[in-house]
Amino acid sequence: MSQWLDVEKVEEIAPGTRRVVDVDGTAVAVFNLGGEFFAIKDACPHDGGELAEGELQGDEIICPRHGARFSVRTGAVLGPPAYEDLRTFRVRVTEGMVQLKTG
């Protein structure tokens, strides 16, 4: 069943930082991009690299394993060696709490 999961208080995820949460056994990385929040599956489709450990350049995350690039906003793959987009998740802020849509 789909529901909203509390991630963290807004002030605990500063712009340019991220948090990883477990959603039914799937690691999801939640990013603050200049005050907007976005969430992507925290596993590179190339070979499972943990994207939350990667370098953030603007709106792009670089996989720490082999350098594939993805849009944090849309999940779109932007550079090899990955060729599949990332799953994204809806995020909202309610009463000062960042929440993630599950299911």
Ligand code: FES
């Ligand atoms: S695991 Fe991400 S580029 Fe290889």
